[in-house]
Amino acid sequence: MVAQEIKPSTQSLQLKITPDQAELLPLDPAVKTGTLENGFRYFIRKNIEPQKRATFYLAMKAGSILENEEELGLAHFLEHMAFNGTKNYPKNELINYLQTNGVRFGADLNAYTSFDETVYQLPIPTDNPEIVKNGIQILRDWSQNILLATEEINKERGVIMEEKRLGKGAGERMQSKYLPVLFNHSRYAERLPIGKENILLSFKPETIRQFYSKWYRPDLQALIVVGDIDVEEIEKLIIAKFSDLKNPKDAPERKEYSIPLNGSNQFISVTDKENTSTVIQVLMKHDAPDFKTTIDFRESLKKVLFNNLMSSRISEIRKQADPPFLQGGSSIGDFMAGLEVASVVASVKPGQLERGFKAVWTETERIKKFGFTQTELDRMKNTVLVYQESSFKEREKTHSNNYVNEYLALFLKGNASPGKEYEYNFYKNVLPGIMLEEVNALANKYFTESNRDILVMAPESQKDSLPDEQTVLTWIKEVTSTKILAYDDAVSDKPLMANEPIPGKVTSVKEIKSLGIKELTLSNGIKVVLKPTNFKNDEILFGSFSPGGNSLYSDAKYQSAVNAVPIIASSGLGQFNSKELPKVLSGKMVSISPYISERYEGINGSASHADLETAMKLVNLFFTEPRVDRNIFDGLITNYKSSLINRSNSPSSVFSDTVSAILGSYHVRRTGPSIEKANQISMPEAMDIYKDRFADASDFIFFFVGSFKVDSIQPFLEKYLGSLPSINRHEQWQDLGIRIPKGRFKKVVKKGSEDKATVQLVFSGDYKYREKENVHMDALEEILKIRLTERLREDEGGVYTPSASVSYSKNPSKYTISISFGCAPDNVDKLIAATLDEIEKLQKNGAKKEDLIKVVSESKRTRETRSKTNGFWLGYLSAQYQLHEDLDELFSYEKLLENISSGDIKKTSISYLSMKNFIQFILLPE
Incomplete structure (x- = not known):
């Protein structure tokens, strides 16, 4: 089956920006794209940052918005199941295979589900053709060969419930009240991706299989590949692997849902006893424009200028002896479901809601009345152009993920992706011609009095003092009727330094x-x-x-x-x-x-x-x-x-x-x-x-x-x-003697109303600081993550993301190992016991061979990529000089890593996961 290639445009950059002569934005010539006969699309681009790596995204236009009443939460549940067994990688073999080849679960290998899409992320090494081939097979399996075994579905219910539990709290409780208002009581208000608890715990396996069959289909899918690859070879692999995908018979229509605008205004005030901040937000919703033509691009530039200029104004207000708000903002941006929103927000001090809101609203009104000044606009144009020039200079060394996200928006939303060269030339040619009155006009266009929502959030203790809708409307009226002065853009022509320093040598x-x-x-x-x-x-x-x-x-x-x-x-x-x-x-x-x-x-x-x-x-x-x-x-x-x-x-x-x-x-x-x-x-x-x-x-x-x-x-x-002052003090820092207390004990904190617990286990003590020991400790950290994920998440189904962190210092020679997770209060003791059991296994048997292979592979791949960044070298050199360590240590790192044995991990765990100094911290609901 032959792919139908879409030829990228190579049109001239002589741009015509009048409404009757708008041009379609071209597709970046560097990306190869095509559509198979079954509707499956692909986007491929060669990019060598990072070298010997590629990022694969499998995207589908299927999210929680497509769920019926019996399926609430199953789009997200299905995303989880993609990692629990496919046709060619049953059960946990998929994760094991990828970890063995240097791909970290969670950090690299990941996925997300939103209202309108589900996206799988798979970064893989490209220096081994077999790994690339198998990576594409994994993506093919996700497309239509997820096993969805009943046993695995039932095991994953607990993990999903723990993920849902982690999100519980003041924010989630308030969100459940205001989101239906912000979403205009549309379908989106009833389709939060995490789903409904009763359905997640009781749905029949056949229900999720039917959802998978209906919506995971080639006419709704695309594969995006960006990295250090041979484009032609990748295209051949995609055609070979994905051409046999089938669209289901009588496939349901993939309907596009929206949040309807009816011109009405809404108000809602929500409080919670665990909320810590007082915030007022006004959202004015509008239909979002496309991003497909030169006019669309030009309009987006105006908003970039407007938002940056407004941010500068708001920032200046905060530079007062008694600022009227803690944080404030006024901007135009994307919302969702085909909408954009003009937003005014103020986070305020207790009892100062009116003052804080009026301050931000006043600045918005000042723009509506007087606009920005020409000097402000000129500075901002210069700033934006400098940033774009920098981005253009780095176009050959831009991380692959940046390109992937562009093509993701192209597939999911139809947004144009003309490429960095086109974009830079567009900015350079078009931005200077945007007039001040055009930018100023956005304020009256977007900050309107219809389709306006007012949201107030506060601690429950302030409930009786919060304003109602009429009060907020009165505040707005008082601001608009008050005399507002034009902004004075005081600009200095003084040099940055008043006096030139006398150079040293x-x-x-x-x-x-x-x-x-x-x-x-x-x-x-x-x-x-x-x-x-x-x-x-x-x-x-x-x-x-x-x-x-x-x-x-x-x-x-x-x-x-x-x-x-x-x-x-x-x-x-x-x-x-x-x-x-x-x-x-x-x-x-x-x-x-x-x-x-x-x-x-x-x-x-x-x-x-x-x-x-x-x-x-x-x-x-x-x-x-x-x-x-x-x-x-x-x-x-x-x-x-x-x-x-x-x-x-x-x-x-x-x-x-x-x-x-x-x-x-x-x-x-x-x-x-x-x-x-x-x-x-x-x-x-x-x-x-x-x-x-x-x-x-x-x-x-x-x-x-x-x-x-x-x-x-x-x-x-x-x-x-060389001209800086020097008095040769020869100082050293002082050891303050602050140490983690010795011994074993438990501290239980009772706070909060949700049925959720947090556990943190801390081991500490004296440390033998040296390079080999450090490598072993780092390996122990990774092995703990692997073992605890398998035990607490996969076997027990009791947590979502257990974490383990290891820290050690030279002066003083001390270490800390911390293990933490969230869970149900009833499971705290069981999961702590399971954690200690895994530690005991390490101390008795050492690390499993397959876990050591994963750790060595992941660590080598991570170091290989990071060592080609300026940030890595700055951190490495600074640390070595600070600790007076050998600068050539990094040359022995890989050898030390490859020589780690199961016995080394056993010895390290016995030495540093001792119960001698062990503290349990547990947060339980009141």
Whole structure:
């Protein structure tokens, strides 16, 4: 059966954007697409980022919206069953096979079900043709050969119920009340993908088989393949494997459902005793336009500009001594079911709903009356174009997942996918011609008085003080009738740095050829480690550290120390305040983040090659000219205190605070936030601590990784780092002596009303820090994940996603192993016993051979991919320098990994999963 190929357009980029001359957007020439005679579609693109990998997505236009009353939840249930046995991979063989070949379940291998679609995700290695062939066979099996064995269906009911249980809480309870309103009481309101409990527990296996037969069919399916592959070979495999798919006889119509707009307005107010925030949201729904033509593309650009401009305005309002809201927003965006929505939202302090809402609504009205200014628009156009240029430069090194998502939208929604070159040229040619009045006109077009929903959510304690619909409408009327002034876009033409620094010099250069790095020492003592790479075309990442951190300050000053960076970083920099600085930096591809952790301080960041000097100027200013702003400080503290008022309503917050406090032996630095602690934050003290941490650059080490040449970057290093102050303090961080308590005990927290429990098991103690031991501990973590998933999820059906995490440190030499899961309260003791039984098996028998193969394969594949990223190298170099470890360690990693034996895991589990220091934390409902 021959595929019918759709030829990609190669039309000219001479765009005509008048309504009567709209052109269809072309298909990206780099993607090969076709339709088989049975209706099955495919999209194939070669992309080498990451190398030797490909991402396969099997998408189908079948989701929960297609369920009848006896099938509620079965679209999602069916998605689960795809991993529980297919024709060629019965039971768990599918997951076992993929894990053995380096594909991680959950992290890599995954799927999702929504209202209108179900999508399976399968990333696989492509350096072995047999794995690629088998991967396509797996996708073919999912299409029409899922076994749906009765035994497996009945086992999966418990897993589904635990997934449903995890979603229970204040958010789910409130959602069940307001979603029918937001969905205009349409079919969508009754088709949440998770389904109905009574049906999930009692449906007959034949019912899900019938759903599978009706809707998993080739005329509703597509396969998307993007990666380091031979396009022609993949196409041949797809044609061979999928051409024999059959559409069912008398197949039901795949009806397109919608949320009808009837011009009416709605209001709903919901509260819950476990809710911690007060939020008001106004949603104005509209029919969403297509994204198929040049006019559609141009209209979307106007919304991009509008949303970014509005976000900047709202951000400025928050920079007040007493901000009117905690968070606010006003934007135009996608909704669902063919709708888009203009939304105004405010999350407010208790008792300030009117003030917060009016502040955001006022800004929306200001735009409707006066619009944005030309200077605002010009800056935003420049920023958007710079971002698009950066994206275009990286087009050959864009991750395959980005392309997959584009083709997914093309198949599911009919959205055009013209490709990065076309898009960049479109932005470059069309964006400059978008006029200010066009962007301003969107406010009156979208922020309308019909098809408008008003939603208020709050803690139950505020129920009696919440507004009704008429009150909110009165607030809106009061805003519109109030005199609103036009926005004053104060723009400075001052240079970023008032005074040019006097450069230092590079005094020594050390080359480490095995790693391709150079270590420079500057005249003020700063060390700079440089690793040029070609992983990205225009990305430079950098980081730094200096020993000390907030460990050098007393407990009385701790709150000021830990909050010093947020206060200073929010206040502006140098001669620019917090409102001026973003305008000065608009259009710059640069990000800078100072930090003060417990043991270190430093500055991290990123920049394009063109903006590296700007980044270096900012680094210099964060050392030499930090600012503190009383209004910013007061605003941050006010908002921080407000966020704590209802914190005790949340079961998860109470539980996490309890766990942290106990593991920190109730040290004041490990207990949860409080109003009392917020009152300890002093602005002068925070500024003094910040200046003290960055007063001496001599013990800083900087790391630069990315697309640069050493010769071109060196002048910036000498000028902006070499000029930093140096007083040669030779500091070290202090060990605060905070340790996890020894012994065995249980802590039960009773909080919340839902029938759900959370379990966290913690093992801790002394550790032998060395490379081989670290590799064994990392392997133990992965084996625990595999064993607990099989035991607690697959065998017991008692959890959805058990987790295991291992952490270890060199100074002090300590370790922590944490195992956690959510479950039914009645199953807590049984599942803890099952967990300890699996640990006992490891200690008695070591790891199973097949589990070791999975761990080694997964770890090698993950390291292979990650080691070709700038982020990996920045983290690796920083950690090795920080811990004074051998820089060549990574060369021995793979050998150590391959040599791990079952006996090694047995020994490691005996040493570090000892019951000597074992704490059980359990969250139960009240």
